[in-house]
Amino acid sequence: MFTVDGGGPADAVHEDIVTRIQKLASFSASS
Amino acid sequence: MGVDKESPQQRESGQVARREQSDQMRLLLIGAPGAGKGTQAARLAARFGIVHISSGDLLRRHVRDRTSLGQRVKSYVDQGDLVPDAVVMDMLRKPVLAAANGYVLDGFPRTVEQAKASYSVVRALGAEVQAAIHLDVPREELVRRLLARGRGSDDTEAVVEHRLRVYLDNTVPLRSTTQAGNGCSPSMVAARRMPCTRTS
Numbered sequence: 001m002f003t004v005d006g007g008g009p010a011d012a013v014h015e016d017i018v019t020r021i022q023k024l025a026s027f028s029a030s031s
Numbered sequence: 032m033g034v035d036k037e038s039p040q041q042r043e044s045g046q047v048a049r050r051e052q053s054d055q056m057r058l059l060l061i062g063a064p065g066a067g068k069g070t071q072a073a074r075l076a077a078r079f080g081i082v083h084i085s086s087g088d089l090l091r092r093h094v095r096d097r098t099s100l101g102q103r104v105k106s107y108v109d110q111g112d113l114v115p116d117a118v119v120m121d122m123l124r125k126p127v128l129a130a131a132n133g134y135v136l137d138g139f140p141r142t143v144e145q146a147k148a149s150y151s152v153v154r155a156l157g158a159e160v161q162a163a164i165h166l167d168v169p170r171e172e173l174v175r176r177l178l179a180r181g182r183g184s185d186d187t188e189a190v191v192e193h194r195l196r197v198y199l200d201n202t203v204p205l206r207s208t209t210q211a212g213n214g215c216s217p218s219m220v221a222a223r224r225m226p227c228t229r230t231s
Contacts, residue, residue, distance in 0.1 A: 003164075003165040004164060004166060005167055006062060006167055006168040007167070020164070021162060
């Protein structure tokens with residue numbers, strides 16, 4: 001589980017989540 | 032005639048399809064009432080082409096349609112209390128299994144009991160969750176958002192405070208459980224293929 005700051009604008013929160021998911025996916029693909 | 036025999040191309044295509052199936056994105060959004068779970072789930076669903084399953088929307092639909100389940104849960108919803116775990120589990124089983132391309136689920140699990148129960152169920156069905164996302168929002172912002180929704184008598188300040196208290200009493204222990212040890216989840220949020228992370 002990862003935590004993101006949800007107190008900001010929805011667009012910024014969305015991009016933060018997507019970035020985290022993509023990092024997880026790329027880490028998984030390389031392991 | 033051999034039409035049923037799989038060609039190398041078909042076999043490769045099938046392997047790709049199975050690989051893609053195993054890579055289906057299955058996400059959970061966890062957060063207090065007013066944290067923006069519904070908003071973010073809808074955006075993630077659109078972004079990745081997966082299904083948005085909202086436990087809250089499903090519950091409200093049952094209440095609106097006055098199903099037997101809806102009548103059972105109405106008293107809980109009216110009081111701002113959590114709906115019993117078994118009811119939520121039964122309600123979610125069908126849409127989760129039907130989400131062939133993956134899903135983002137918001138509003139569930141909300142309690143430690145839900146997490147424990149759902150883990151065994153979804154694993155047996157081959158629908159394990161890959162990542163759980165916690166939306167962290169300051170309490171004063173949550174109160175502001177909930178009051179601004181203006182959904183009538185349901186959202187008086189007293190009810191809003193009660194909803195947040197219920198969340199803190201039930202969901203925060205879940206977060207502690209899933210972040211135990213090295214940060215990897217011992218329960219349903221444990222990623223089968225993705226690593227667990229503990230971030231601030």
